[in-house]
Amino acid sequence: MNGRTLALLAIAALCVVAGGAYVAVATLNAGDTTTDARPRVVVDDRGAAAVGPGSELLVRAVDPDHPRLNGRAYRTEIAPGATPAAAGGLACERVYASGAGGGLCLAVKRNGFSYEGLIFDRDFRRRARFPVPGVPDRARVSADGRYGAFTTFLSGHTYSAGVRQFSTHTAIVDMRGGEYLLRLDELDVERDGEPFEHADANFWGVTFAGGDRFYATLGTGGEHYLLEGRIGTRRARIVRDHVECPSLSPDGRRIAYKRRIGNQDRWRLHVLDLRSGRDVALAERRSIDDQPEWLDDDHVVYSDDRSVFAVPADGGGRPQRLIARASSPVSLGPG
Amino acid sequence: MYQAESSGTLLRERRSRPAGAGRRGARVSRNVVVLGAVSMLTDVSSEMVSAILPIYLVLELGASPLQVGVVDGIYQGATALVRLAGGFVADRWRRYKEVATLGYGLSAACKGALVAIGGTVSAVTAIVLVDRAGKGIRTAPRDALIALSSTPAALATAFGVHRAMDTAGALLGPLVAFGLLLLAPARFDAVFVVSTCFAVLGVAVLVLLADGRPRTRSESLGLGTDPVAPDSPPTSAAGEAPERVQPTLREAIALLREPRFRALVGAAALLAIATISDGLLYLGLQRRLDLPVTAFPLLFVGSALVFMALAIPAGRLADRIGRRRVFLGGHLLLLPAYAMLLVPSGGMGLVAVALCGLGAYYAATDGVLQAIASALLPDRLRASGLALLVTATSLAKLVSSVAFGLAWTLGGLELAATTFAAALALALAGAAWALRRSPEAIA
Numbered sequence: 001m002n003g004r005t006l007a008l009l010a011i012a013a014l015c016v017v018a019g020g021a022y023v024a025v026a027t028l029n030a031g032d033t034t035t036d037a038r039p040r041v042v043v044d045d046r047g048a049a050a051v052g053p054g055s056e057l058l059v060r061a062v063d064p065d066h067p068r069l070n071g072r073a074y075r076t077e078i079a080p081g082a083t084p085a086a087a088g089g090l091a092c093e094r095v096y097a098s099g100a101g102g103g104l105c106l107a108v109k110r111n112g113f114s115y116e117g118l119i120f121d122r123d124f125r126r127r128a129r130f131p132v133p134g135v136p137d138r139a140r141v142s143a144d145g146r147y148g149a150f151t152t153f154l155s156g157h158t159y160s161a162g163v164r165q166f167s168t169h170t171a172i173v174d175m176r177g178g179e180y181l182l183r184l185d186e187l188d189v190e191r192d193g194e195p196f197e198h199a200d201a202n203f204w205g206v207t208f209a210g211g212d213r214f215y216a217t218l219g220t221g222g223e224h225y226l227l228e229g230r231i232g233t234r235r236a237r238i239v240r241d242h243v244e245c246p247s248l249s250p251d252g253r254r255i256a257y258k259r260r261i262g263n264q265d266r267w268r269l270h271v272l273d274l275r276s277g278r279d280v281a282l283a284e285r286r287s288i289d290d291q292p293e294w295l296d297d298d299h300v301v302y303s304d305d306r307s308v309f310a311v312p313a314d315g316g317g318r319p320q321r322l323i324a325r326a327s328s329p330v331s332l333g334p335g
Numbered sequence: 336m337y338q339a340e341s342s343g344t345l346l347r348e349r350r351s352r353p354a355g356a357g358r359r360g361a362r363v364s365r366n367v368v369v370l371g372a373v374s375m376l377t378d379v380s381s382e383m384v385s386a387i388l389p390i391y392l393v394l395e396l397g398a399s400p401l402q403v404g405v406v407d408g409i410y411q412g413a414t415a416l417v418r419l420a421g422g423f424v425a426d427r428w429r430r431y432k433e434v435a436t437l438g439y440g441l442s443a444a445c446k447g448a449l450v451a452i453g454g455t456v457s458a459v460t461a462i463v464l465v466d467r468a469g470k471g472i473r474t475a476p477r478d479a480l481i482a483l484s485s486t487p488a489a490l491a492t493a494f495g496v497h498r499a500m501d502t503a504g505a506l507l508g509p510l511v512a513f514g515l516l517l518l519a520p521a522r523f524d525a526v527f528v529v530s531t532c533f534a535v536l537g538v539a540v541l542v543l544l545a546d547g548r549p550r551t552r553s554e555s556l557g558l559g560t561d562p563v564a565p566d567s568p569p570t571s572a573a574g575e576a577p578e579r580v581q582p583t584l585r586e587a588i589a590l591l592r593e594p595r596f597r598a599l600v601g602a603a604a605l606l607a608i609a610t611i612s613d614g615l616l617y618l619g620l621q622r623r624l625d626l627p628v629t630a631f632p633l634l635f636v637g638s639a640l641v642f643m644a645l646a647i648p649a650g651r652l653a654d655r656i657g658r659r660r661v662f663l664g665g666h667l668l669l670l671p672a673y674a675m676l677l678v679p680s681g682g683m684g685l686v687a688v689a690l691c692g693l694g695a696y697y698a699a700t701d702g703v704l705q706a707i708a709s710a711l712l713p714d715r716l717r718a719s720g721l722a723l724l725v726t727a728t729s730l731a732k733l734v735s736s737v738a739f740g741l742a743w744t745l746g747g748l749e750l751a752a753t754t755f756a757a758a759l760a761l762a763l764a765g766a767a768w769a770l771r772r773s774p775e776a777i778a
Binding site: 004005008011012015018019022027029108 | 515521528531539540
């Protein structure tokens with residue numbers, strides 16, 4: 001065996017050892033998803049005290065430094081000193097649950113690079129799964145727990161103002177087994193009684209009203225309409241414009257939403273009174289790209305992709321941080 | 336051991352001699368196998384990355400489709416920029432191994448850079464650019480080394496061996512990458528680390544085991560070590576520097592004026608224009624036969640398996656019955672693949688026909704074309720000439736992709752496939768005419 005062969009063997013051995021060790025460590029860390037690692041999702045005592053204790057939130061952890069903790073679902077009471085607890089073993093890109101119990105988690109598949117929808121029960125146990133194309137962005141479940149809805153990006157990553165910069169897939173599924181009930185681009189849409197052509201449109205951000213009614217956003221050519229539709233009739237009508245990612249209040253009378261500033265990719269949170277048409281900008285002055293959620297009839301919660309905040313729904317007050325290192329807030333009702 | 340081996344070679348030589356009339360080479364040299372191993376290791380490394388690059392960009396870095404498109408465009412196109420330079424520099428200083436090492440080394444360093452700083456879209460874009468530059472630099476000197484390490488009679492076999500090993504690496508790469516992601520979901524860093532290991536190993540094999548100054552060709556037969564330009568520089572450069580042997584850039588470009596080489600480049604480019612790109616052919620099959628999208632990678636695997644299995648036999652056949660014949664005949668194998676785009680309905684059997692046709696086409700043309708060119712080109716300008724040839728065919732392939740995409744969009748898949756089948760038949764006739772003068776002894 002000459003020197004060159006020896007050198008090659010040494011390099012090969014080094015490669016095998018170094019690469020093997022790295023993969024081994026990565027594999028072992030991957031197992032961490034099932035262990036209950038220390039939650040870094042922390043309730044902000046001041047914000048919790050200010051908003052008033054008593055409600056309970058489900059959130060997903062935002063922990064980019066710990067990819068194995070990132071996305072894990074936690075539930076916590078909004079009260080000073082409350083400790084978030086892991087909600088089952090769920091890890092979601094977006095999560096939603098209904099007050100009736102059970103919900104929808106858009107999760108990374110085991111292969112690590114594509115996604116699926118997981119339907120979980122009131123104890124956060126997986127009950128069913130269904131295929132989800134693209135990259136998860138929004139999830140919603142009706143109050144009675146019957147319908148689920150989700151939005152994914154098939155291409156693009158943000159709701160860009162530019163035309164054709166992104167395309168979305170939004171569908172409503174049966175929460176019993178995950179069967180597709182309706183893809184929103186199949187809807188017959190009307191505007192002022194006239195059929196509305198929407199071949200180039202994108203749909204996103206479903207929120208459920210009673211029965212099989214829902215609201216959503218229809219975006220086409222730089223316009224963003226609030227859509228009101230029914231699953232049963234597969235029909236919808238355009239209600240209003242400049243409304244994205246609507247969220248219906250518990251009393252069913254108001255819609256919290258994000259309103260685009262000019263033609264930019266910046267948004268301000270607003271609340272619209274459906275009956276009077278009165279529209280107020282909320283006290284959060286930063287641009288927020290989220291589908292807001294109602295904590296109760298008086299507070300809207302949302303995330304800036306790092307923490308969860310609450311702001312009064314009447315346009316007054318100021319934003320309060322409720323939970324650090326969390327996103328996708330879901331109100332589970334009074335705790 | 337040594338004796339047994341050499342007597343075995345002698346026996347084989349003796350047996351093949353009457354039939355092959357001395358055209359069949361003995362065995363592929365050790366250097367070709369070493370270069371094949373280098374390519375295999377490097378291909379495992381780079382195909383690992385390219386298989387996961389789009390999902391890494393989108394899922395981990397939040398890239399837009401436009402950004403993914405730009406990275407993909409660089410991936411496809413950046414090689415052309417430096418390929419000619421790599422070929423010429425290698426020729427000028429006769430540093431094939433050194434230039435190839437630079438190319439392989441750059442790509443290996445880029446895999447390491449992905450681990451270290453691959454956290455933003457712009458960094459990944461820059462790294463991919465340098466990585467592809469490395470590929471561009473190394474291809475022509477590497478192929479020139481293969482030619483230098485082979486006897487003229489066994490050129491096509493040598494390229495066949497190299498391409499078979501190369502394709503094996505390309506097949507293994509994605510398997511390794513997705514296997515790692517199954518073990519450690521979403522740990523792209525682990526994929527990059529293992530990819531770096533394979534790349535480093537490839538460079539180590541090249542540096543430590545490859546012979547940079549193989550002598551095989553100088554001992555070769557009277558085929559003319561310089562069939563195109565004898566020892567003196569071509570007339571255009573005559574008188575400038577009669578004593579020097581370093582080729583000039585003008586001489587390299589003047590290669591295109593040499594009738595037989597120009598005919599070869601023209602014929603290869605003509606055929607490439609009439610050839611549907613793999614991606615579009617797979618897409619057409621998928622649409623036609625309504626295959627699930629998840630079957631897409633399997634189409635690639637299927638044709639690559641056929642390519643890998645047939646590369647060596649096709650090379651041997653080319654060395655035996657004539658490289659030009661095998662090269663042109665190989666293109667005929669595309670016609671059944673195109674026909675599968677036209678049949679109204681079909682099952683898996685038709686997919687198999689298409690994939691076998693495509694894989695066999697690659698086996699009969701890819702390495703064989705390099706062998707024809709290597710035999711035709713003078714020693715001193717071989718890498719430059721090979722680089723010119725590959726640049727011409729890849730430009731032609733670009734034109735073909737755009738044209739097929741356009742024809743498909745405007746006139747539908749059947750029309751596009753029919754047009755390309757007819758164009759291929761015409762191109763074959765044209766290529767056969769253009770190559771009529773290249774003697775079978777070379778081609």
